[in-house]
Amino acid sequence: MKSKPVSIKDIADHLNISISTVSFVLNGKAEEKHISKKMTQKVLDYTKLIGYKPNQIAQSLRTGRSKILVFMVEDISSSFFSKLARIFEDMIYKKGYKVIFCSNENNDQKSRELIDLFNFRQVDGFIIVPSPGIKDTVEDLINYNIPVVLMDRFFEDLQCNYVGIDNVRASNDAVLHLIKNSFKNIGFITTTSNQSQMRDRLNGYDQAIFECGLKPNILKIPENKLAEAKEYIRDFFVKNINLDSVFFSTNYLAQSGLEVFKENDYVLLKKLGIISFEDHDMFRLCPTSISCVSQPLSEISAKLMETMLSLLENRDEVKSFQKSILKTELIIRDSSLSK
Structure with a gap:
């Protein structure tokens, strides 16, 4: 017994x-x-x-604190989110908190189900990379005085704490770098998503192209067709044979593009100017190493922790919201230099 x-x-x-x-x-x-x-x-x-x-359950009922946070991203297996999650976990653990990681797949129904589940379990707070249609769900959490910090993307008309980067500036700088290296026919490959981070990256590209008097060449791959990204990218280059460079709005689109070049025209890897938004380990190892916009993982994690701890420690005070916008780094490698 x-x-x-x-x-x-x-x-x-x-x-x-x-x-x-x-x-x-x-x-x-x-x-x-x-x-x-x-x-x-x-x-x-x-x-x-x-x-x-x-007894942690009894303890949380007594104190009103579970010492558990939820870290919800689009896909925890992606290199960016997994690295960010690992750094954040190490930082917040030293403050006495444990973290539950989950993926919402950018799906509204799954996001709501996960938020409802963990809220019922009385976690202390949420760090969320929101799917496009959960503004009301996030707003409900805030109204119930549950600490929430959005990351990577946000809702324009929702007052909520946010940690992210200046996507417009980062994208603009990347395109201007290509232009300074004598590239004039610059393609931009993105998705049809109208979420804040993707919209801002497109705006940054448009601004740089317009300011320099160049012609835009944009491919928007439908959100529900990302599994077929390689076919879209292959057709884009067949129809736009004069492109001398390309800027990918995400690293997973860049990976698809590199596969297309390898399978169909390996010379393009050396001939094209190439930049990816967000780094990936494979980019350093390619025969022609790939330039990228790199997000400051440690700084993002530290700001997420600082913001969340402040919310947890001041739950009874009048709400104030802040947007923390951090700088990116343009990592210049072989692919974006003059040919």
């Missing part, structure tokens, strides 16, 4: 001290409550000796 779990009361009875003293020590409040170092060590030594583990 299983033995009954040890409770805080059992520890207090054994040490002949109050339950509140044990609770303060185990919750890291001994110094704040003026409990002596000798008594604190006595409690810690005994709980270690008996292998005491707190």
Whole structure:
């Protein structure tokens, strides 16, 4: 038969001290409550000796805190989101929090189901890369005073904390770099998504092309046809044989493009100017290394943590919202230099 779990009361009875003293020590409040170092060590030594583990469910019900955060992205297997999640997990763990990671696949129904599930489980807060139609769901969380930080993309008319980058400036800088390296017929390959990050990357391309008096050449791959991206990219280059360079709005589109060049016209890898938005390990290893716009993963993670901890610590104060916009880096490799 299983033995009954040890409770805080059992520890207090054994040490002949109050339950509140044990609770303060185990919750890291001994110094704040003026409990002596000798008594604190006595409690810690005994709980270690008996292998005491707190009942986290009861603890969360008592304190109103689960010490668990949800980190919801579009696809946790993508190199950008997985690296970002790993850095954030290391940072927030040192602050006493655990993280649940999940993917919403940019699908509104799945996003709502996951948010409802974890909210019911009383997690402390949400970091969300939102799918396009969940503005009302996010707004409900905010209205119920649940800490939320959006990342990577946002809703224009929703007051919510956000951490991201200046996509317009990053895209504009990448195109101007190609132009400075004598590329004049620059294609832009993106998706039909109208979410903020994709819209801003297109705007940055358009601005640079317009400012330099060049002609835009844009391919928008339908969101529901991304599995067929290679076919769209192949047709785009067949119809636009005068292109001397290309800027991909995501690294997964760049990967599809590189596969097309390898399978159909390997010379294009050396001939074209190429830049990808967001880096990937394979870009450094290509025979012609691929230039990219790189997002500051550590800075994004640190700002996410700072913003979330501030929300958690000041839940009862009047809400104020901030957008934290961080700088990207244009990593210049062989692919975008003058040919």
